[in-house]
Amino acid sequence: MQSIDRKNVLGILDEIQTTGHSPLKVIADDNQTYFIKNYGGILPAYYLCSEIICNGLLSIWQLPTPQIILLDLNSKSFQEKLLKYSKKYHKAHYYDNIPAVGSLLVEGNIIELNTLTEPSSWLEINTIENKDNIWKIGLFDIWVENDDRKPSNPNTLIQHISTNRKKVYALDHAFCFNSIAYKDLHPDFGVSQSFNDNILFTNLAKELFKKYQNDKPFRNDVESFFKAKVEICRIHFCEILDNIPIEFGLNEIDKEKLYNFLFHQQRNKNVLECFFDHIEDYA
Known part of the structure; x- marks a missing residue:
């Protein structure tokens, strides 16, 4: 790391x-x-x-x-x-x-995700070179309980690399983990994101699911991706925490509570269920 x-x-x-x-x-x-x-x-x-x-x-x-x-x-x-x-x-x-x-600073021709309210065609959407990252960001936000990325405030940038190439960036993660003290986190909280509080409810995400959802065994892909990435995160979690300066005052109880919250088996099953519930109406 x-x-x-x-x-x-x-x-x-x-x-x-x-x-x-x-x-x-x-x-x-x-x-x-x-x-x-x-x-x-x-x-x-x-x-x-x-x-x-x-x-x-x-x-x-x-x-x-x-x-x-x-x-x-x-x-x-x-x-x-x-x-x-x-x-x-x-x-x-x-x-x-x-x-x-x-x-x-992300340089170049930059727009916010919510400016793409009405994609004119699949060809336009297809210029996003990492378009699968839209659903991955949505899944990530459920996992880390991000309170601050939603259709009204997507905190997601689209960088125009060239005429036919766009790239998606996720930014601003201060309001994650329920925006509470880590020592108060508990996996029994489950998943608490309210309806429409996720990038998955943007018009662009809905359009993407309509276009490519049925082209592959999507559910299996999502589950495999999530489980693999969460396990790698678990393995490297201490290295990530080592980047936090001592001046920030994070203690061992905070770290333990956060670990238990992110890597709790039942809670992560709930994360996947929440993801599929979010997209079931338009996927």
């Missing part, structure tokens, strides 16, 4: 105002542009831990997601700049002694 780099912020470009964390757009000392979130003054820094954990899990699932790094921001150097931004999210001491998590 590849370790996460740690860099310094050289400049702040802007604040991206959202209903979540309103990340800052910054330039780091590797001359790359990142969107960064801080710990918000609360430890353990579960939101930042979730970003790192899900980035590692997504890499095992081979689902494209922006590279993440740890970024140190000297609040004294940017004191006047920070005063211009939301006080709720960007108090100077939120950056003191604890790194932020940065997500690399």
Whole structure:
């Protein structure tokens, strides 16, 4: 499992105002542009831990997601700049002694998934080179209880590589694991995603299922894929957790509870059942 780099912020470009964390757009000392979130003054820094954990899990699932790094921001150097931004999210001491998590800017011609509301034809959809990743992202989100990817807020980018090539990226995983303290997770919770709270309910996903669902033994493929990826994630889970800096305050109880939640056999059967329930009306 590849370790996460740690860099310094050289400049702040802007604040991206959202209903979540309103990340800052910054330039780091590797001359790359990142969107960064801080710990918000609360430890353990579960939101930042979730970003790192899900980035590692997504890499095992081979689902494209922006590279993440740890970024140190000297609040004294940017004191006047920070005063211009939301006080709720960007108090100077939120950056003191604890790194932020940065997500690399996906460059090029980028649109959000929800702008593809009415695919004109299968040929248009077919330009998405990793279109199977739509259902894989939906399955992943059920597994990790992602509360923040849905038709109204897909947190999924489509990158236009060329006229006939598009690529899907999953991003923003702060609100996973039920958005609660890991120590409070329990596999008996089962699966709690509410109706329409998943990328599987986007028009694009529905269209994809209509077009290729009957072309292969889809259920067997999904079950085999899920079980294989979950097992690899289990094997490498400690390596993923090793990327979380000690400053984030994650303890052994948190880690144990999260492990038991993600790799509980009955809960993962429920994950698959939930997935097939989601798509049964249009698959």
